[in-house]
Amino acid sequence: MDLDIAINTRASCRNFIDKKVPIRLLHMLLESGSKAPSAGNLQDFRFIIVTDEDKKKEIAEASLKQLWMADAPILIVVCSDLKNVIRFYEDRAEYYALQDVSAAAENILLKATDLGLASNWISVFDENVVRRNLRLPENVKPYIIIPIGYTKEKPRHRKRHSVETFISFNTFGNRKYDLNLFPIIKYKREEQKQDVFTLIKDKLKKRKSRH
Template identity: 40%
Template sequence: MEVKEAIEKRRSTRKYKNKSLPLHLVERLLYYANMAPSAGNLQARDFIIVDDESLKEKIAEAAYGQEFLKDAPVLVVFCANLKRIAPYGERGKLYCIQDVAASIQNFLLAALDEGLATCWVGAFDEERVKKLLGIPPWIKPIAIVTLGYGDEEAYSSRMDIKELIHYNAW
């Protein structure tokens, strides 16, 4: 699949087939996630793969009851590593969020190329997720991404690009 085609086809999927994913496939997608640019090439991001049913249920609850999270075969919690970005001081906290976001987009596109569906979830109780997953204090969960074989045709409209582009000033 061409990159531009993947960008146009990528959608958020909330219904998944009850079909497991091999761990090596998830790890390969995370390899591509980590190929994203990062401030100072510090790669201040870490990934937590969750496939335990009980844990997925608890994470769905921590994500304000978004039930579809527990139905996805795999969840990946994308985290910012504040120790690794420390050379940039306080600004590094902003940089690593950008770094994680770039890695998520790579992950979403690579998953689509493998015939998999995803949904990027940013609404969750960070402290509950940290506690559930035993995440240390210097790690900040940024997003949870569902991963699996989609069981729906997802659709999302887009605004006309001309409404979003500004030249030389607002």
């Protein structure tokens, strides 16, 4: 699947069917997760695969009683082994660890979409319950739970803000950019500074009107 398609079609699923995920596909998910960037290349992410029905139910209960999670054939609990992270980054270790596991989790979600699998991202849960359930050592912290499986439900894509909402140039809130210094966009205008997004929209409208 094209990366853009995976990014644009990924959706959070809460309705899983009773169908096992082949071990080959699971391995591909974890391989993708393991390729994520990490602070200092410490590769601190750890993936706990949960398939035991009782364990899944207990984890679902501990995740604000989101019981639908237990219907997924697999829960991937994305953790960080903080041992080396603490050694290198001391009191900022958990801050960097969160970034590391988030990058790994997003890789897994996109690969799941690529493979035709349904998924979700759960980050609200009782850490103590999950620790006890998975027998995690003190240095391993759980951050994210990813239910993985199949669904017959059509993905619901929530409305997204336009990309312009999120972008500033050089200082927060500044939407003006010197087009002569912006190599991606090659517009010839008399004004040195223009609202780059307006220019893009104008060009797209002109292109559509020609067809």
